[in-house]
Amino acid sequence: MEFESSLTLLNSDTPFLLEKRIKLLEAIKQEGSISKAAKLVPMSYKTAWEAVDAMNNLCSNLVVKKETGGKGGGGATLTLYGENLLKTYCILEKEHKKFLKSLTKLTDFHTGNLKSLKRFAMQISARNQIVAIIKEIVEDKVSANIILETKSGQTMVSNISKNSIDALGLKIEDEIIAIFKSNNVMIATNELLGLSARNKLKAKIKNLTFSDVSCEVQLDISNDEILTSIITKQxxxxxxxxxxxxxxAVIKSSDIMLGK
Known part of the structure; x- marks a missing residue:
């Protein structure tokens, strides 16, 4: 057994984006016509028009630009806003399916109990969590180096076990979270080419906070990527x-954990 549900977005408690409306938007994008899209979904021509009107009315911007008349019932195209809406829904739907898959794994269907609901609310103490894309996986019999690219285009390397790759189902072009503690981030004022640590990220100091014995250093590695390093005051x-x-910012590859 497994959990299954569709994703519906509400606007002021009114159903706005349902699975069938998303299929309609995808069909309009493909066919360039509401009537042809309605047949593809399938749904009646009247229902399709009403769905388009509802989406256009509920949204702050036009979702579908339509032209009435003509042999084929008029043309229709998605606006840029509509295109972005469709892409966003697809991302949300993917995450929704991942959540349901995780929920299925955590549920004991023999007893009807969740094995550990707390896992969904689990938070980790590591201060640094960066979104990155897997660009290369170099494996041996025991471990692997995962080559990552951050949003700012910098390269990071994480060394994890081969078993972890299988457990997380990691593959090239996957989006993951690189996780590491603030006290594992060292600071260097130059690139230190002779240093064995694999990760040396260019950064600019955004803020310094001193205590009696330590210093918290906020590091800006791009417009929306901030790292935190805790070093001694001295x-x-x-x-x-x-x-x-x-x-x-210098981080050992073995200090970088991966989350997906």
Whole structure:
């Protein structure tokens, strides 16, 4: 047994994007006509028109641009807003299916109980969590180096066990989360080419917060990617760190965990 449900988006408690309406938008994009799209879904021509009107009315922007008349019942195209809406729904639907799959694994259908509902609300203490794309997987019999590309185009390497690859179902072009603790992020004022640590990310210091013994360093590696490093106060003073200074965030590949 497994969980199954469709994804519906509401607008002011009114059903706005349902699975069948998404299929209609996909068909309109393909056929360029509401009448042809209605046959493809399938649904009646009247229902299709009413669905398009409902989506256009409930949305702040036009979803489908339509032209009445003509032998084929008029033409229709998705607006840029409609295209983005369709893409967003597809992303949400993918995550929705992943959630249902995880829920199925956590449920004991023999007793009707969840094995561990707390896992869904689990939060981790690691401060740094970065979205990245897997670009290469280099395996041996025991472990593997996962080559990652961040949103800012920088390269990271995570060294994990081969069993972890199988457990997570990792493959090239997967979007994952790179996770590492703030006290595992070292700061270097130059690239340190002779250093064995694989990850040296270019960064700019955004903020420095000192305590009696430590210093929290916020590092900007792109417009929307911020890392946190915790180093000793003495180290920060010795390096003469200051806001807006360009530095390198250095992380060992074995300190980077992956989440999916």
């Amino acid at each position: 180290a920060a003073l010795q390096l003469e760190l200051k806001v807006n200074q360009e530095v390198f």
